[in-house]
Amino acid sequence: MTLFLGLGIAGIALLVLSLIFDGILEGLFGGALGGFFDGLLSLPVIAGFLSMLGFGGAIVLGTTGLGTVAAIVAGGLAGIVAALLTWKFSRVLMRDQTDATPRGDDLVGTSGSVVTAIPADGYGEVLLRLGGQTVKFAAKSSTPVERGTEIWVEAALSTTSVVVRPVER
Amino acid sequence: MSPVVIAVIGVVVLLVVLALAVITRYKVAGPSEAFIITGRRGKKSTDPVTGRTSIDNSGQKVVVGGGVFVIPFVQQKFTLDLSSRQIPVAVRGAVTLRGVKSNLDGVAIVKVGGSEETIRAAAQRFLQQQDGIVRFTQEVLSGALRAIVGRMSVEDIIRDRAAFASQVAEEAEASLSGQGLILDAFQIQDITTEGSYLEDLGRPEAARAKQEADIAEAVARRAAEQARLKAEEEIAIAQRTLYLKQAEIKAQTDEAAAQANAAGPLAEAARQQDILSEQEKVAERQAALTDRELDTKIRKPADAARYQAEQEAEARRIAQVKEAEADAERARLTGEGEKLQRSALAEAVRIEGEAEAAAIAARGTAEAEAMHKKADAFERYGEAAVLQMLVEVLPQVVAKASEPLSAVDKMTVISTDGASQLSRTVTDNVAQGMELLSSTTGVDIAGLLKNLRAGKSGSAPAAPAAPAEVPAQGAKGAASDGKIEITD
Numbered sequence: 001m002t003l004f005l006g007l008g009i010a011g012i013a014l015l016v017l018s019l020i021f022d023g024i025l026e027g028l029f030g031g032a033l034g035g036f037f038d039g040l041l042s043l044p045v046i047a048g049f050l051s052m053l054g055f056g057g058a059i060v061l062g063t064t065g066l067g068t069v070a071a072i073v074a075g076g077l078a079g080i081v082a083a084l085l086t087w088k089f090s091r092v093l094m095r096d097q098t099d100a101t102p103r104g105d106d107l108v109g110t111s112g113s114v115v116t117a118i119p120a121d122g123y124g125e126v127l128l129r130l131g132g133q134t135v136k137f138a139a140k141s142s143t144p145v146e147r148g149t150e151i152w153v154e155a156a157l158s159t160t161s162v163v164v165r166p167v168e169r
Numbered sequence: 170m171s172p173v174v175i176a177v178i179g180v181v182v183l184l185v186v187l188a189l190a191v192i193t194r195y196k197v198a199g200p201s202e203a204f205i206i207t208g209r210r211g212k213k214s215t216d217p218v219t220g221r222t223s224i225d226n227s228g229q230k231v232v233v234g235g236g237v238f239v240i241p242f243v244q245q246k247f248t249l250d251l252s253s254r255q256i257p258v259a260v261r262g263a264v265t266l267r268g269v270k271s272n273l274d275g276v277a278i279v280k281v282g283g284s285e286e287t288i289r290a291a292a293q294r295f296l297q298q299q300d301g302i303v304r305f306t307q308e309v310l311s312g313a314l315r316a317i318v319g320r321m322s323v324e325d326i327i328r329d330r331a332a333f334a335s336q337v338a339e340e341a342e343a344s345l346s347g348q349g350l351i352l353d354a355f356q357i358q359d360i361t362t363e364g365s366y367l368e369d370l371g372r373p374e375a376a377r378a379k380q381e382a383d384i385a386e387a388v389a390r391r392a393a394e395q396a397r398l399k400a401e402e403e404i405a406i407a408q409r410t411l412y413l414k415q416a417e418i419k420a421q422t423d424e425a426a427a428q429a430n431a432a433g434p435l436a437e438a439a440r441q442q443d444i445l446s447e448q449e450k451v452a453e454r455q456a457a458l459t460d461r462e463l464d465t466k467i468r469k470p471a472d473a474a475r476y477q478a479e480q481e482a483e484a485r486r487i488a489q490v491k492e493a494e495a496d497a498e499r500a501r502l503t504g505e506g507e508k509l510q511r512s513a514l515a516e517a518v519r520i521e522g523e524a525e526a527a528a529i530a531a532r533g534t535a536e537a538e539a540m541h542k543k544a545d546a547f548e549r550y551g552e553a554a555v556l557q558m559l560v561e562v563l564p565q566v567v568a569k570a571s572e573p574l575s576a577v578d579k580m581t582v583i584s585t586d587g588a589s590q591l592s593r594t595v596t597d598n599v600a601q602g603m604e605l606l607s608s609t610t611g612v613d614i615a616g617l618l619k620n621l622r623a624g625k626s627g628s629a630p631a632a633p634a635a636p637a638e639v640p641a642q643g644a645k646g647a648a649s650d651g652k653i654e655i656t657d
Contacts, residue, residue: 001172002172004172004176005172005175005176005179008176008179008180008183009179011183012179012182012183012186015183015186015187015189015190016186018190019186019189019190019193042240043190044187044190044191047187047190048183048187051179051183052180052183054176054179055176055177055179055180055183056176056180058172058173058175058176058179059173059176059177059180061172062171062172062173062176063173082183082184082187086187086191089188089191090191090194090238093191093192093194093195093236093238094238094240101203101231101232101233101235101283101284101285101288102283102284102285103284103285103286104284104285104286106284116330116331116334116335117331119331119332119335122332122335122336122338122339123334123335123338123339123342124331124334124335124338125334125338130283130284131283133283135283136353138338138339138341138342147331157342158342158346158347159282159284159286159287159290159346159349159351160282160287160341160342160345160346160351160352161338161342161346
């Protein structure tokens with residue numbers, strides 16, 4: 001009984017320590033086993049399993065007249081369930097993809113409008129919509145483009161400049 | 170406290186702590202920051218052409234404004250601030266396209282780009298020194314601005330925004346884009362030139378504006394002045410009209426007043442006239458009365474007297490007529506005798522006249538005879554006759570010559586020769602008279618006298634007694650005219 005409770009409390013203490021010293025204890029397991037099972041053996045999972053095993057065993061032992069073996073089995077099952085839940089939760093959070101950060105290649109094909117007239121051999125300025133935000137880019141074009149013209153982006157020259165051409169409808 | 174209760178509490182605490190432990194590994198980036206998560210291995214890829222294998226940096230995860238699960242100890246999360254940074258840019262003594270030195274103050278807004286490549290590039294350069302972005306960029310932009318100014322003229326920098334923006338974009342491409350920085354805005358705040366170039370640029374326009382303003386002011390002043398003068402003119406005209414009206418009214422009122430003033434005297438005069446006419450009437454009546462009085466007192470008696478006198482005169486006339494008739498009758502009776510007497514008298518007179526006429530005729534014939542004889546004698550003794558005539562005339566000449574002296578009342582002679590001068594004057598006068606005669610008539614009297622003395626052969630004139638008396642001096646024109654007294 002005391003062993004079971006001790007296991008549970010130890011697991012909780014481990015978790016609290018990992019929370020307080022973020023990432024220090026993580027290295028004990030994740031560093032060694034990182035890459036395997038994609039965080040399956042991370043500290044919260046192991047600590048959760050141990051703690052749940054202890055508390056589950058203690059509950060079974062205290063409530064039912066079954067023996068220690070049965071308590072260990074039941075606590076183990078409960079621990080596995082808790083570990084799996086923890087792992088799943090982590091996986092869910094890991095997989096949770098927010099909006100991808102825009103890349104330069106995403107610019108190609110977007111439309112926008114000219115805010116500073118593009119001369120024949122120089123940069124003008126265009127406003128593009130990129131990832132839901134308007135961004136001002138320096139723009140070149142093969143032909144001079146008047147201000148206010150709607151344009152397509154043909155290519156991204158650099159992170160801040162694009163090649164455009166007027167939209168022909 | 171039963172172990173079961175402790176275990177149950179432990180389970181609850183365990184679940185909470187587990188959730189916390191998992192959730193704290195999920196990091197959320199703010200809208201203006203980017204997370205760069207490092208520590209995971211990149212994807213291995215093989216180039217199909219060259220066959221080279223490479224591991225890309227997709228293990229480096231860039232998250233902007235989103236959440237990411239960071240596995241502790243395995244992965245590291247870095248934060249890059251994406252917010253804008255204001256960078257003051259100042260350039261001193263930049264030479265413009267045309268060589269004008271200018272000082273520019275500008276401001277640039279710079280931020281780390283929002284795309285994955287720019288964040289990576291900026292993270293490489295500025296992650297540990299994000300405060301240095303401003304310092305680095307300031308230097309770069311100062312150089313860039315200097316280069317831009319060198320390619321543009323001052324006027325274009327001020328006026329041609331598009332060209333300036335184009336130049337700025339070019340410079341930014343060259344210097345900032347590689348660092349993952351975006352030049353959001355770049356504006357010139359102030360531009361000054363060494364010397365007075367900018368002021369000189371503005372001076373023509375200022376002069377033109379001043380000129381226009383002056384012209385406008387002058388025009389406005391002229392218009393105002395014209396309006397004022399027009400108004401004054403109209404006022405003057407109105408005043409003139411007013412004065413004329415006033416004068417007219419005054420004249421009328423004066424006339425009326427004069428009439429009113431004259432009315433009194435006129436009335437007085439009229440009354441005087443009335444009085445006078447009345448008096449005249451009175452006088453007339455008086456005269457008539459007097460007339461009548463005279464009529465009654467004088468004329469009537471006078472008429473009566475006259476009538477009486479007339480009657481008396483008539484009576485007297487009648488008496489006289491009667492008397493005259495009687496006289497006439499008596500005269501007629503006496504006239505016969507008278508006529509006879511008269512005719513006798515007339516006869517006597519006629520006879521007397523005839524005798525006298527005969528006498529005169531006889532005398533005339535005798536005179537004619539004498540004259541005839543004298544003429545014959547003259548004819549015969551021409552010179553002697555002329556001389557005689559001259560001699561007869563001479564005293565008159567001398568008298569005429571001495572006439573001036575005879576008119577003298579009192580004479581005082583002052584001369585060395587004494588009084589003999591006077592007689593000389595007289596003789597001079599005579600001599601001059603002779604000269605005068607000879608020169609006017611052509612008769613040489615002196616010559617004649619000489620001839621007379623030389624040839625005394627002529628017969629004496631037939632005049633029986635020619636009184637050749639030379640009258641005394643001073644007697645006036647009493648010369649004999651050769652009249653022969655015939656005495657019976």
